[in-house]
Amino acid sequence: MIGRLFGNVSQRVSSLLYRVSLMMKPQVVFVLGGPGAGKGTQCSKIVENYSYTHLSAGDLLRAERAREGSEFGQLIANYIKEGKIVPVEITINLLRKAMEETMEKDAKKFRFLIDGFPRNEDNLQGWNTVMDGKADVKFVLFFDCSNEVCIHRCLERGKSSGRTDDNRESLEKRIQTYLQSTRPIIELYEKHGKVRTIDASRSVDEVFADVKAILDKED
16 A cells, blocks of 8 residues: 555656656757858847847857867867868757756746757757757748858958958858758758748848747747
């Protein structure tokens, strides 16, 4: 009798813990688009208006590159300078750590915008391997913008951003990398009906009006 009672209590506790773990699983929106498509600007506006935390794969990598004593700093610097994609294990571990730290500080902060990831098939496979069952990808928010507009915006940004990759040579490499590696990922998600496309060539407010319509519908 007592054994059965403890068994039932144990089952209920396990069931409760399972439900809590499901609730705590990060809800992820991948934010993709070419360099200069306005991903960072729109993510900032989403954070102001919705309960999302913005994680930029590029910002996390740049912070790790600058962090004193980082074992990956020089490696990351070389990849970024060449406009190449950083090894997936480094990026995913930085993303996972950032999500875990955010949720530890505030359990209600379980919704994340992951900006600039996955950039290629290797990124996607790495994510599926490492994060399988640990996070739910809701959809891809795709900011679609012509190469010309993207280059112009980045060159303008480069005047004040201090970013080493906001110059024409790096930009052309980054756009080629984006077209060859990231567009196929967007097309893959599209086949599963998981892409929400926005015309990002317009003004910030016009683009955000579309973003709001999508997020309000998804919520």
